[in-house]
Amino acid sequence: MKYSYKLRQLLSLASVFFLSPALRLVPSGTAELAGRAAWLSVPVALPFLIIYMYFIFCFLKRRQGHEGLAELILRSLGKVWGRLALGFLGLWFLLYGGFMLRSGAVRIITTIYPNASALLFVLSMGLLGLFAALGAERSLVRSARIICPAVLGVLILVLSFALVTVRRDNLLPLTVFEAEGCIKGSLASLGVGCISIYMCFFLNGLELDGERLFTRLCLWAVSVLLLLFWLNTDIIGAFGHELTTRLSQPFFALVRNLVFFRSLERVEALVVSLWIFSDFILISLCLHAAQHAFRLVLGCQSEYRGERIFELGHGRWVIWLCGLGAILSGCFMAGEPETLEFWSRQLIPGINLLVSLLLLPGIYIIGRLRKRI
Template sequence: MKEMRIGGKQLFWLVAVMQAGMTILLTINPAVMAAGRDAWLSTAFASLLGVFSAFVHARVNRRFPGQTLVDFVPSIVGKWAGNAVIGLYFLFWYVVLGMILRQYTEFILSTILPRTPLLVPLVSMILVAAYVTVSGIEVLARCSELFGPFILLGILLPLILMVDDAKMNYALPIYSDSGLLVILKGSLPTMTFLGDCVLMWMVYGFVAEQRTGSKYVLLGVGMSGLLTCAATFLSIVVMGPEQSSNMTYPYFNLIRNTSYFDFVQNMDSLVIAIWIVSVFIKVSLYFFACTYGTAQWLKVRRWRRMAWFVAPAALGIALVPRDFIESSVLFPQKIATPYILPIHMFGLPLLLWAVAKMRRAGEQPVKRKN
């Protein structure tokens, strides 16, 4: 069977679709709660740091074309330290995979399926993600390329329709009521979501255009950040910072109340569709990274068999939180922001980049298994 390969444009849509939906839906509320009317400045700053994070990951991977995290980390820091770093990344990825599944399930149950048992949407998403994973990264990339333009249009169209309802006084004064530290605090939730482009360390090795592939990741992260900033700003100027901070999903409520000349209405179903597709791509990408990466790390020759381990592990982690508060509030506040963000998304990538440059580490491309 031929080697798995994806194109640069597919990589762009993979990143953009993975990040846009969940970032817009889940980070506006905590950003507004922290920074008030200046939350859009927080998301703008987070977007810049997200692009910087993607740049660091790309620079590391560029030194090791055709390789994944499991291949190049031991080449940089040695076998034992490399295994510790790899194990830490997989620990984070397994936990985040389970939390994404639980956050998705909580949203579905609270909006459209309130009487549905928890396991129904949870297991359904795991099965779909597992099917796409064992089909290969190419299938996932094609799905993101197919759905990506529709998701972009689905996000932009409601935002454009809401411009006429904007009350700019809600956004004034700028900066003076918050200050730098408050704006930085408000940027942390968005930064945490955009920083998961580190997952591309398990995907870069499959990109056909190894020398130019990194720019597509930067563009994907940048576009997701820009859309989040626009959605945050419109949520503030349409509903006001106080009302936005009191809503669990400000963007969803903003679109739910959209009415354009009484002709375009009830667009909340569009948001739900965007959310489901975005979560599907994100869950599938994490599922692939955990499946392929764990098999590669443990030297399992038929990597698809590892899906039988990843699926129940993800399900078990998703069932750990007792409710919405633990999965969508306490997990980001107590684990994702203080630990995963500084270590997994910035600290280790910067350290690996610095050590690789000092040691002038770099390997020849290795052939990926299909």
């Protein structure tokens, strides 16, 4: 396959994809569910995420050639049900992309431009994602390989300096009574980890040159959850779980307070703008995955063959429709803060968990039972 990519590049894509939803969901969401034990809810998610990685590994073992999860779903369920499932997943990816456009815009507004309108940012990022979706997946994956070290480097720097603000009484003591809240809080981390992986492997083009897929997936899961654990500990340790649940963007509030070497402060605008790269990767991947699903439903070849950007043949007009769909949904969804809160805390994570933990495993089981994969 001409435009293929490696596993290491794909996992970088998954890491960058992981950052935006993790920052949005995990600190406040886990603090609300788990209270003081919120910082422990991330490691609690690890065994469940490893099990999920094993499921993805088993599913991908059934690949033929450079197939992705989309092709495997089509083979597992057959033409009719497979297309229905892909259509549903395509709509889900568009919804998710639109929601991330909206929440990313709200993030920029609440942290840097309090008087601006969200529509400008939704439109700008949507157009950027659309133009990325009109190109090869390989370009997106390689972009993530470049962006990943920059974003993770800044995150690690910020978290290191934030360690001095952590207070012991914000994290301890913990009792067994916090276990239930901890497990509920771990669903947020689990959901974000699952969607990062299945969305990345949805596309075709991955070349596995004898690489140990399961080991690499597990290492990825451990590393992202470790980073998320550090982030959550810093935030809960600095603000306490009571204040964290009331802050709209606790990570950026933490960055706002940081002073580097008693000289440099108020760098939150730079950090927020760096998250735009993560948003761009996420939106582009959502559009790539959605158009891939819809083009398979229509029976078109979804593989990129070097077509020009405005070419509409081979079903490429679907990409434009997907872009339009994501932008329109981002513009019109969740206009009120309470509605956005509902979408952010309950609706989107709920649908994600249903897709990750029920739909995809169900498709795999059906495919294995029917001996189609």
